[in-house]
Amino acid sequence: MNKIDYLELVLSLKKTHTELLNNDNLVVIDIRNAPKEVKKTKIKGSLEIPAKEIASRLEEIDKSKVVVVYDWNGGTDLGKVAQLILLKNGFDAYELSGGIEAWVGMSLPLDEL
Numbered sequence: 001m002n003k004i005d006y007l008e009l010v011l012s013l014k015k016t017h018t019e020l021l022n023n024d025n026l027v028v029i030d031i032r033n034a035p036k037e038v039k040k041t042k043i044k045g046s047l048e049i050p051a052k053e054i055a056s057r058l059e060e061i062d063k064s065k066v067v068v069v070y071d072w073n074g075g076t077d078l079g080k081v082a083q084l085i086l087l088k089n090g091f092d093a094y095e096l097s098g099g100i101e102a103w104v105g106m107s108l109p110l111d112e113l
Contacts, residue, residue, distance in 0.1 A: 013083065014097040015068045017106060027065045030100070031082040032072060036113040043070065043100060044109035051078040055085050063091055070096035070103070
């Protein structure tokens with residue numbers, strides 16, 4: 001695989017913040033493995049299913065919708081691990097580009113925890 005094909009593949013596995021806004025066909029999942037007092041906020045309307053629990057909580061996720069997971073930022077592997085579990089279980093899953101760090105940086109809607 002050449003570099004261009006690789007980058008196109010990597011980018012095809014992500015959703016942007018713009019794609020999440022005003023999209024009713026998405027389930028957004030906060031997969032951060034941290035207590036609420038550490039996280040403090042989450043993306044408005046997102047589910048909280050820690051990455052370490054996602055395999056055992058698949059029944060809580062609407063399989064008819066596109067699933068987007070997010071972690072602290074795009075540099076961690078937790079989002080990719082959760083996405084892989086979801087893909088292996090038949091979900092149409094993506095990782096949020098930049099994670100919640102970029103979401104907060106763009107002053108997008110949050111829920112307090």
